[in-house]
Amino acid sequence: MGLGHCTSRATKHSLQKNAEQTMAPKPPFSENSPQVPPDTLGLTADEMRRLGYKMVDMVVDRFEHRDSEPVVTIGDANDLNQQLGGALPESPMDPDASLELMANVALAHMQHGDHPRYFARVPGPASFAAILGDWMGTGFNSICASWGGGSGPAVVESTVVSWLAEMLGLPDQTEGVLLSGGSMANFTAFCVARSEVGRGVAYLMDQTHASLPRNLKHMGLSDDEIRVLPSDDRLRMCPKALEQAIESDIRKGLKPMLVVGTAGTTNTGVSDPLRQISDICKRHDIWMHVDGAYGAPAAMTKAGRRALQGLERADSVVLDPHKWLFQPYDLGMCFVTRPGALDRCFSMNPEYLKDVQTDDQVSYGNRSLELTRRSRALKLWLSLRTYGASAFRQAVQRGIDLAEEAERQLRAEPETWEILSPAQLGVVCFGLKGATADDHSRRADRISQSGFATLSTTTLKGKSALRLCTINPLTTQDDIRLTLRHLSEEE
Numbered sequence: 001m002g003l004g005h006c007t008s009r010a011t012k013h014s015l016q017k018n019a020e021q022t023m024a025p026k027p028p029f030s031e032n033s034p035q036v037p038p039d040t041l042g043l044t045a046d047e048m049r050r051l052g053y054k055m056v057d058m059v060v061d062r063f064e065h066r067d068s069e070p071v072v073t074i075g076d077a078n079d080l081n082q083q084l085g086g087a088l089p090e091s092p093m094d095p096d097a098s099l100e101l102m103a104n105v106a107l108a109h110m111q112h113g114d115h116p117r118y119f120a121r122v123p124g125p126a127s128f129a130a131i132l133g134d135w136m137g138t139g140f141n142s143i144c145a146s147w148g149g150g151s152g153p154a155v156v157e158s159t160v161v162s163w164l165a166e167m168l169g170l171p172d173q174t175e176g177v178l179l180s181g182g183s184m185a186n187f188t189a190f191c192v193a194r195s196e197v198g199r200g201v202a203y204l205m206d207q208t209h210a211s212l213p214r215n216l217k218h219m220g221l222s223d224d225e226i227r228v229l230p231s232d233d234r235l236r237m238c239p240k241a242l243e244q245a246i247e248s249d250i251r252k253g254l255k256p257m258l259v260v261g262t263a264g265t266t267n268t269g270v271s272d273p274l275r276q277i278s279d280i281c282k283r284h285d286i287w288m289h290v291d292g293a294y295g296a297p298a299a300m301t302k303a304g305r306r307a308l309q310g311l312e313r314a315d316s317v318v319l320d321p322h323k324w325l326f327q328p329y330d331l332g333m334c335f336v337t338r339p340g341a342l343d344r345c346f347s348m349n350p351e352y353l354k355d356v357q358t359d360d361q362v363s364y365g366n367r368s369l370e371l372t373r374r375s376r377a378l379k380l381w382l383s384l385r386t387y388g389a390s391a392f393r394q395a396v397q398r399g400i401d402l403a404e405e406a407e408r409q410l411r412a413e414p415e416t417w418e419i420l421s422p423a424q425l426g427v428v429c430f431g432l433k434g435a436t437a438d439d440h441s442r443r444a445d446r447i448s449q450s451g452f453a454t455l456s457t458t459t460l461k462g463k464s465a466l467r468l469c470t471i472n473p474l475t476t477q478d479d480i481r482l483t484l485r486h487l488s489e490e491e
């Protein structure tokens, strides 16, 4: 437009004056504001600040007291509808009351994945600096789609991709893109795999996360192109079974496209033998993908790096920072170690984007199916700078240690507990001696309903199990002890 900030404001101001003179309806600005309010829909700067500070206080208060809040609360649908629903608000309602309703009703009826006794599925122990990064990005309406439209956020995204690649031990040439989570990041990697090696068969196993076969199906693979192999007795992919399946498909004239290894399964935390899988992929020229949505952060620690040997050989890797990297929802990362492959798969260059795209700089809108996208990298960037990489490594190591501590406590009472899958990358599975699947579910339900703690039940090779995922660094040995005691008690 060529108008500076002040000029454009003055113009708007005089337009508004004219409007008032012709008796147009009053804009929804507060009377006593001498200037045009800065908010698009009319809040004054004072109101914006007051509400903003109030929200920050509400969030920090919750951080200080969350240990004593119920770890999960499930509402009654009628009740929630009554409080949160109702008629479309045609005219303004009190924002203070709405903020409080939001915190006390909408956001109180959830699982609190950042609670120190949240052990179910995968916790989400978000850190405050990461939350600040998300808030700031939203406040500035950050965009990271084209280079011309968001070169700053693009460099932030490239920076966190290379920082994370370094922390995981991935090769220097690794590129990446940030998405909403593991599901979308795996989907993105699968699209790249197909665009690089061509259509063919994908190999998974029975412990692969359920969203992966769903992804492949909706990419258009037929049932006959999705091979789900049985896991071995430690619930890992069996290299021998994999190679046999590949060779049998080649004999049938099919083309193997993609092997999916898992770095830390959601069920038991175990990692597939990634080195052997990589050898097989190299021999047959197949794309090697590693789903590390849950477990890849373990590669930042010494013991975890050993367990995940071979991760560095993958063509693509997925990691969910909203799980084990202390970021608020949502954030998933897709890494691709073949330079240019992401852009070859997703680039589009229509005439209406010519002004903002360049050939020599990255446009993140060309690295997945998302075009207009906020900068999800800001939170990771701000939190890595605020805490330093070593704090992340220590916090991940603590998650690994806590599962081992839980295993020690369980083994100390052999007449009560049996270990069904030892502590691996922050997960331990166990059973109450002599308990049925129903007993396990009843006890897990009881402790969740009490609000004290929550954990998952699962089935390992047909055997019912209880499962703790211990990746919150705020969890204490006592949290684990009290949770186990509560579980073992008679009703």
Ligand SMILES: *Cc1c(COP(=O)(O)O)cnc(C)c1O
Pocket (backbone or CB within 6 Å): 122, 180, 181, 182, 183, 184, 209, 211, 262, 264, 265, 266, 291, 292, 293, 294, 295, 320, 332
């Ligand atoms: C959580 C998870 C996913 C799915 O990720 P979302 O962020 O929930 O979309 C995929 N794979 C594994 C191993 C996971 O743990």
